[in-house]
Structure formats: structure tokens, C-alpha cells
Amino acid sequence: MPMDGGRESPNERSPNGSETTKNCRDLESLMSSCYPITLKFVDICYRVKLESKSSGSTHCGVRGFLGGPTRKDRTTSTPEERTILNGITGMVSPGEILAILGPSGSGKSTLLNALAGRVHGPGFTGTVLDNGQKRNKSVQRRTGYVTQDDVLYPHLTVRETLVFCSLLRLPDSLSKNEKIRVAQSVITELGLCKCENTIIGNSFIRGVSGGERKRVSIGHEMLLNPSLLLLDEPTSGLDSTGAHRLVSALESLAQKGKTIVTSMHQPSSRVYQMFDSVLLLSEGRCIYYGKASDAMDYFGSIGFSSSFHVNPADFLVDLANGVFQTDGTSETDKPNLKQTLISSYNNLLAPKVKAACLDTSPIMTNGVKTKMAFESHGSKSPNKESRRSIYSSSNSGWFNQFTILLQRSLKERRHESFNSLKVFQVIIAAVLAGGMWWHSDIRDIQDRLGLLFFIAIFWGVLPAYNSVFTFPQERAIFMKERSSGMYTLSSYFMARSVGDIPMELILPMVFTTIAYWMTGLKPELGAFLSTLAVLLGYVLVAQGLGLALGAIIMDAKQASTVATVTMLAFVLTGGFYVHKIPACMAWIKYTSITFYCYKLLIYIQYGEGHSIWFLLGCSQGSNRYSLSCRFVEEDLEGQIHPIVNIGILIIMFVGYRLIAYTALRRIKV
Structure with a gap:
């Protein structure tokens, strides 16, 4: 998205130069004008x-x-x-x-x-x-309302923050360049030009100063040129x-x-x-x-005057607290x-x-x-024309909201998804797996199944645990922006879901590319691509599970605890650790995303398993029927058809996101 501050090329200026100049003047006039509001409260x-x-x-x-x-x-x-x-x-x-x-x-x-x-x-x-x-x-x-807490995205710059807000809040009657010029004028008006390309930051990320961050929050409300600012x-x-x-x-x-x-x-x-x-x-x-x-004179007239130089605000707050000092050190007892x-x-x-x-x-x-x-400031009187200013019209349409939110999500999320620690974590896990199962023999079936189950555990727990924090952490921003009518819930949710797909799938692709060939799994391109496709789909399902839990609970600590317990249950019933699950708990297996991923990975590597039984000589009547044969038989018997596995994962992919969306709808803003 070009954020060029509204600069236009010569080709854009030459045909309609006078019209462009007129539009700029009209925009500046609207930003400088102010419908006067006298606020009374009784x-x-x-x-x-x-x-x-x-x-x-x-x-x-x-x-x-x-x-x-x-x-x-x-x-x-x-x-x-x-x-x-x-x-x-x-x-x-x-x-x-x-x-x-x-x-x-x-x-x-x-x-x-x-x-x-x-x-x-x-x-x-x-x-x-x-x-x-x-x-x-x-x-x-x-009316603009600036809350005490600065609710801003930490990885966006000052300019990106205000430009995205301008694109979302200002109506479609303004062009994109005009909206960007409005954001630039607010940056100039609030004295933020020196830090406009600095990220906002937070308590963990170094960014702009506290005063500059507060002015950015004020700038959010100034974009609509409010007459009353609270x-x-x-x-x-x-x-x-x-x-x-x-x-x-x-x-x-x-x-x-x-x-x-x-x-x-x-x-x-x-x-x-x-x-x-x-x-x-x-x-x-x-x-x-x-x-x-007149405050000090008033309190002096009723017998509460200070005999020493004092900050009027300190004196007033002391009185409001029931404290009255006459000499700056001792408190006078005033019943x-x-x-x-x-x-x-x-x-x-x-x-x-x-x-x-x-x-x-x-x-x-x-x-x-x-x-x-107001006439001295060149402002308009409260007539009908000023009431019909462009700022009273509706804001952007659904698709425009989706596009802008998607761009903002990609800019903000790239720092979270590809930070050095997370990339290091994935690469080290891939290298460790490749080293532990280095060119494993196809006949080492127990080790191979352990590798496949490790992959299912790693890429089930990691995305689910990371995504469970998404909505609880963004709740304050989401509620603030929704209450101001910046966008609809559906456009926000769709942009968040679509924007997460490329962010969540790149690291699993890196992991699979490294670990698959190092461990010596089935050396066929089709098998590799099938494994990669299953793993990427599984990651999206696990992420949907985390989003649903986070949206339902909306508390980061509680949601992470529930996600940990849920994934623990899914892992234990995933089909590797325990084959004979008690009847009262067997139903958990069929809700486990790990179970379906594990079975698909086994099918890609071994098919129905008959060739492996023949290779190992696994026959009930032979002397070679051993514990390894029983292990293979218990893992492969009763296989669910792969099409059914895939269908269930697709249902989970859609279902978890519908649950998350429904949970977000119940939040009142």
C-alpha cells in the first residue's frame, strides 16, 4: 500500500491540475473548519x-x-x-x-x-x-473521546497508525490520497513529524515516547475533525x-x-x-x-488561603482530599x-x-x-451546510474495510510471526528431528511412527498455543475501534483469518522441507507434497482451535491453561501412546485433531500397511510375529479412510472459526 502522503505524479496533475488544486483547498477548508459546540451538563x-x-x-x-x-x-x-x-x-x-x-x-x-x-x-x-x-x-x-490507556498496535509506525485509521474512519466520498492528506495534516498539527516513521512500541518494544504515544491517540480522534474532544x-x-x-x-x-x-x-x-x-x-x-x-481567590474568600507560594492544582487537590496546609509542612485540623x-x-x-x-x-x-x-477563526456557523459535511457520512464499505484491515494485519503480524526467536525455535526443532531420525530405515517402524507423531504434536501445540492469545491481546483495540464504528465484525474477522494464513504456513513449510529429507521419509515428491499439504491444513485447524478458545474465554492466562489441557487430551488420545483407550474416554479420540493428522501421515508413508507387514514377516502363524509386528498392527488396524479424515479436518477448520466469530459477536461494545 503506497503511503506517499498524497503526492501525485505529473501525469496525474497535468490533465486536471485545477481540479486537484480545488479539491486540496476544499479538504484543507474542511479540516480547518469546526462546527462550534457549547457543552452544558446540569x-x-x-x-x-x-x-x-x-x-x-x-x-x-x-x-x-x-x-x-x-x-x-x-x-x-x-x-x-x-x-x-x-x-x-x-x-x-x-x-x-x-x-x-x-x-x-x-x-x-x-x-x-x-x-x-x-x-x-x-x-x-x-x-x-x-x-x-x-x-x-x-x-x-x-465528539472525540481519548481514553486513559493508549490502545495502539506496537509494531506500526506513527504514520502507518494514523493512515490506516484515516482510511477506515473517513468516508468513501474522499479519495485515498485525500484520506492520506488528512492523516498527514493531523501529524503536522500534533507535532509528530519528527517521529512519524518510528514505531509506536510498548513496555517491551522501544518506540516513541509516552507523550508522543498519547498524541497519536489524540490523532485518532482528530482525524474526524471533532468539535468536542474529551x-x-x-x-x-x-x-x-x-x-x-x-x-x-x-x-x-x-x-x-x-x-x-x-x-x-x-x-x-x-x-x-x-x-x-x-x-x-x-x-x-x-x-x-x-x-x-479565580480558584485561589474563591477559596481564600471562604477562609482557605495559603500563606506560601504553592501550585494551585496541588492546593485544590489537597482541599479535595480534606487536607489544608497553612505553612507548607503541617496540616491544619479542620473538622x-x-x-x-x-x-x-x-x-x-x-x-x-x-x-x-x-x-x-x-x-x-x-x-x-x-x-x-468563531468568525475570527474562519470557522463556519452551525448552519445546515456545515451539518452536511463529509464527516457526517458513512465510512468505508465492507470490501474496503476488509482490504485495509488485511494490509494492516500483515504489517503488524509480520513482526510477531517472523521474530528471530520463533524462527530459531522452528529451525532447531527441524534440525533436532532430522538428527534424531537421520535417514531412518523403513523397517524401523516404531521409530518412524514416533517421528510422525512428534510432527503432529509439534505443529498442533505450537499454532494452537500461539493463536489462543490473539483475541485476548487485541480485545482493547478491537472494542475501541468497533465502538467508534471503524469497521464491521465480519470484515475484521475475515481480514484476521485471511491474513493469518501466509503468516502461519511459511514456518511449517521450512520445517517440513528440512526435516522430511533429513529423516529419510518416503523419497517421493508426491509423498513429500502430500505430507506438506496435510501438515499445512493441520496447522490451520490447530490455529482455529486456539482462536476459538481465546474468543470464548477472552482472558490470556485462562485461555492458555484451557488450551494446554485440551491439547494434552488430544495428544494422549492421538493414537500413539495408548491404543486401548477406556470406553468412557474413547470419544475424545474422535475430537482430537492430532488423531486425524497422525493417521493421514501414516497413510502417506505406508498406505494400508500390508506391504510393511510382508516386509517384516508379520503373520500370526509365523515365528517372526513379535512386539514390533503387534505395534504396527495396532497402529494400522481400523484405519479411517483418508477422505473421511480430510473431511473431518475441513469441518473442524470451518467449525472452530465459526465458534470464534460467534463468541466475538457476544462482546458488547
Whole structure:
């Protein structure tokens, strides 16, 4: 896939040069324009039910509103309510940054989720208004939400990450080159040009810095040119300089007319000065909402002023924690400090805030009305034309999604499938097998059967165990992208399945090519190709088993444990270790993928086995009927026809993937 940043050849420019220039100008105009959104939230409350056991029991759990207590619960428990948010009111205008501050557990993330429309149910009450109206789908599409955790593919570069996201999220009304130019403009806007060709990385792979990774996450949402941008603790894990650079980038976005709401744990004084408004939470209640520059004066007016120079954010968070320091070292004992702060806010500020939020007159932003502020930025007013921008149309079609996801999967998976350790593992296993069974004699039937069963074990366990981690590891990315409507589940699953085929089959081909000729198996090209075909199909079936287990369990540790136990059962009933399986466990043999692969490999090498019996003199009436003869007879007797074996493996190949797809469908996003 060419990622040339939208550069066009002279042949493309010459016939339609003026049209291309016009399209570029239109694209730049759409990216620079912003439909202004004034966000208001009034009396936001959120409660969850707790379940307290009756006397004599010390266990208590959380039960949501949707699931009531059972008949047994009603007699042994008394449900209680816990308030997460209690009457939070405020607003933020275009061109402003509203910072939600407070200690851990104060309700910052819950409030952001409520503003993003992600909190529902009977426990949620209150009103969220966009430009004085309840949120609709049009405004929802213009809202970007950046979670606290950076959910990105580690092996893709910054540019690849944003280009793939742009190709998936932007509608088909834009050409491919236009989508790439949108991604490039976001890279430039967020100051990522220096690292655009650096991989994202993670805790195990060195990549971009934490601040750059966070800006890439913001870039995901910026591709759709959102008017409202919500960020959950974007500076978490960053040093003071990185946090300042990140908030500076947010400030530049706000200056272009975007409405920004962010939660922060404890910003530095430099970062605090960039906030227009501050909302301070303490145990789900508001103790201050207003201009960031007026916060210290307000608390001083109610008797909580600092006698020494202090970072305003530190001072506010201390108060929210119920701590008040006067000299910088000792804490002043203030009984019921939090309650005092809540009462003062409810009496002094809350009525003014609610009146301002319920006021329908034009909102003042830094002394200038919203409409005038946006005209100075060259943005469009909220008329019908801006509502019908290209960003409100549907995104890519199914086949386009499949193609892009397949390209992304191949780029990301090549590092995982062909890392040096995995290649080393396969080559060493092939060489060891070749050395142990070096040019084995055809009459050494027990050794030959051991070799075939080893191959079946190795290429059953390895792909199954590797693929069981696929969906649990990608769950966060999958849920994030699906919730934003980037693609359908079917296009994702098909791209993942098709993309895995070349990745999973190359190493088995290398293994077979090395081990087959070293071990001296049947020296015929047809036999070699048949062995290779059976082994490649078997690998895909084993991989499907791992995908199904991972999709059902969706927990990496639990899924790997279940996969280990499952493959152990398949290996033990595979037909080599035990021939006379107890009747109560015999059914496991017919579900074992190892059993069918092993029988096919035997058939390729020995056919029906009669020639081997004749070669060894295996006859019940002869003196040469030995343990070796009995071993051969027990392995070859009752052979399932190879066509039946192949048919069962095909059914397993399809069936396991259908199970995985069905399991993914039940995940709510």
C-alpha cells in the first residue's frame, strides 16, 4: 500500500491540475473548519447499588441497577446505594479547555463517560446539552473521546497508525490520497513529524515516547475533525515537560475553535495556567467550578488561603482530599472540611453556575460571543451546510474495510510471526528431528511412527498455543475501534483469518522441507507434497482451535491453561501412546485433531500397511510375529479412510472459526 502522503505524479496533475488544486483547498477548508459546540451538563448524578449481606456475613458486592437481587438475595441482603456523582453542573464553550480535577476515586472518569454519552441506565440522571439541545447522532459523530490507556498496535509506525485509521474512519466520498492528506495534516498539527516513521512500541518494544504515544491517540480522534474532544487523564505517566507539551497541543486545538474537556490528577503550575475553567470534585461532589485563575481567590474568600507560594492544582487537590496546609509542612485540623467546602459551593457558586447553564442567551467566551469568536477563526456557523459535511457520512464499505484491515494485519503480524526467536525455535526443532531420525530405515517402524507423531504434536501445540492469545491481546483495540464504528465484525474477522494464513504456513513449510529429507521419509515428491499439504491444513485447524478458545474465554492466562489441557487430551488420545483407550474416554479420540493428522501421515508413508507387514514377516502363524509386528498392527488396524479424515479436518477448520466469530459477536461494545 503506497503511503506517499498524497503526492501525485505529473501525469496525474497535468490533465486536471485545477481540479486537484480545488479539491486540496476544499479538504484543507474542511479540516480547518469546526462546527462550534457549547457543552452544558446540569445535575449529573450517578448511583450504583451495593449489596450488603445480613448480620453474620462480612461479604459485600456491587450489583448494577439492571440486575435485581434473586429470591434468595431478598431474604439475606439489604441493598444500599453508593453515589458516584452527585449534582454536577457546568459548561464549557468553544475555544476553551475545562479541566476536571480531583483525587483518585472522586468521579472524574465517570463524569467524562457521562459527558461522552457512555453512561446509561436507571442509576444515571441529569441532562447533557450540546448547543442547548439533547445530544443527537450528528453531534455524537463530532465528539472525540481519548481514553486513559493508549490502545495502539506496537509494531506500526506513527504514520502507518494514523493512515490506516484515516482510511477506515473517513468516508468513501474522499479519495485515498485525500484520506492520506488528512492523516498527514493531523501529524503536522500534533507535532509528530519528527517521529512519524518510528514505531509506536510498548513496555517491551522501544518506540516513541509516552507523550508522543498519547498524541497519536489524540490523532485518532482528530482525524474526524471533532468539535468536542474529551480526554481522560492524558498526562498520566508523563513528566512535567511532556505534560506541558501535550497540553500546549490541546491549547492550540482549542484556539481553532474546538471544545475540550480533560480530566487530570495533579497538573503542574505551568499546565494549570493553560486551563480556562476548572471543575474540582471531591467524593463525587463539586466543590468548585469556575475560571482557573479565580480558584485561589474563591477559596481564600471562604477562609482557605495559603500563606506560601504553592501550585494551585496541588492546593485544590489537597482541599479535595480534606487536607489544608497553612505553612507548607503541617496540616491544619479542620473538622468536616469537605462538608464545609461543599456547603460553601452550594451556597455561593452553584446557583450562579446553574443559572448560567440554563441561560439560553449567547454564551460569552473570553469576553467575545461564541459566534464572533468563531468568525475570527474562519470557522463556519452551525448552519445546515456545515451539518452536511463529509464527516457526517458513512465510512468505508465492507470490501474496503476488509482490504485495509488485511494490509494492516500483515504489517503488524509480520513482526510477531517472523521474530528471530520463533524462527530459531522452528529451525532447531527441524534440525533436532532430522538428527534424531537421520535417514531412518523403513523397517524401523516404531521409530518412524514416533517421528510422525512428534510432527503432529509439534505443529498442533505450537499454532494452537500461539493463536489462543490473539483475541485476548487485541480485545482493547478491537472494542475501541468497533465502538467508534471503524469497521464491521465480519470484515475484521475475515481480514484476521485471511491474513493469518501466509503468516502461519511459511514456518511449517521450512520445517517440513528440512526435516522430511533429513529423516529419510518416503523419497517421493508426491509423498513429500502430500505430507506438506496435510501438515499445512493441520496447522490451520490447530490455529482455529486456539482462536476459538481465546474468543470464548477472552482472558490470556485462562485461555492458555484451557488450551494446554485440551491439547494434552488430544495428544494422549492421538493414537500413539495408548491404543486401548477406556470406553468412557474413547470419544475424545474422535475430537482430537492430532488423531486425524497422525493417521493421514501414516497413510502417506505406508498406505494400508500390508506391504510393511510382508516386509517384516508379520503373520500370526509365523515365528517372526513379535512386539514390533503387534505395534504396527495396532497402529494400522481400523484405519479411517483418508477422505473421511480430510473431511473431518475441513469441518473442524470451518467449525472452530465459526465458534470464534460467534463468541466475538457476544462482546458488547
